[in-house]
Amino acid sequence: GALLRLRTQAAQASTSMPAPLKGLIAAFSAVPDPMLRYKQLLHFAEKLEPLSAEHHTPENKVEGCVSQVWVRGTLQGDGTVAFEAESDSQLTKGLAALLVRGLSGATPDAITALDPSFFEDLGLQQSLTPSRNNGFLNMLLKMQKIAQGLGEGGEGVDPNLPMSQKIEQLLRKEFEPSSLEIHDDSASHAGHRPESAGGGTHFRVEIVSESFEGMNTIKRHKAVYAVLAEQMEPAGTIHALSLSTKTPSD
Template sequence: MPADRPESIEKIVARFQKAADPKRRYEQLLWFAKKLDPLPDDYKTAENKVPGCVSQVFVVADLVEGKVVYQADSDAQITKGLVALLIKALNGLTPDEIVQLTPDFIKDTQLDVSLTPSRANGFYNIFKTMQQRAQALLDGASPAAISG
């Protein structure tokens, strides 16, 4: 595991590595989904929608004291778990840290082999959108003004 990965990601990787089989990993995702705070309906707009996802996924980012704070939601529980996992991993990092991350940590969780191809693709689209929102914050733009 790369030593330069944020601790928040390392904790998630360790949690999923303890899950012995795909069923347990799905249970973890559903647990993350249940822990996700609801996204207010006024944020569920076309500009906040993640492109390339089969499910409806919405992501909003704000900068609070130099750190990114994401809010998100999805209409599908597994996808909601994926977005919740990413929020847990990325919230509290600086925009620069987020922009420089690679999504390869998903392989270390072993979720990539458990997910269907469309969900795995959705994960990468959500991650990319979250990075774009962080880049927009770095650039001083409205984070929702950047679309995928």
């Protein structure tokens, strides 16, 4: 399934594993006793730079972990990614630290192409099956997603922007609208969807554009959805979109 495809996709790229990660794996697998490896994780955890509280946001949170984990990535001037992370579990934090050390300084492409199976070489005797308590895999996938977003920076939009600005950039580029209004209605859905409390899930978009000329409503909506596809759940955070699509002559 998901994992299998990840592996296939990444198989060719495994030679390009970032050097720091290679070094860490070598160092870990040289430790003879699993308990010492876990001890090593604890040391890593202690040395991890704390991620400041302002970045403990829903956007940065790694979903589906029993412990709480946040990961943040920023694109550096040299085109590589710098990661930061935090967790309330020491061992998870240690794994996060290992990934931060191993992947920071690599290019988005190298990170995205990484095969998660290197985890097995660490000798931590843990599983790689996708599962809600697989902290390691969920962290890595989150970091890969961040890297992918950063890598697409030129083509798409800056992944660190709030969702409403992402929507605006994407729609302006595609439809050159004569009028564009974007309302974030997420808060009104927080009652039944707590993740909406932070915004970014429910939007009302009113757009007027000549490019809709000759299209019926269904086709106009489809065109908008196509442009925003990457921002919709599950890839993005948009859960619901309420659309008004008009031409200047409507």
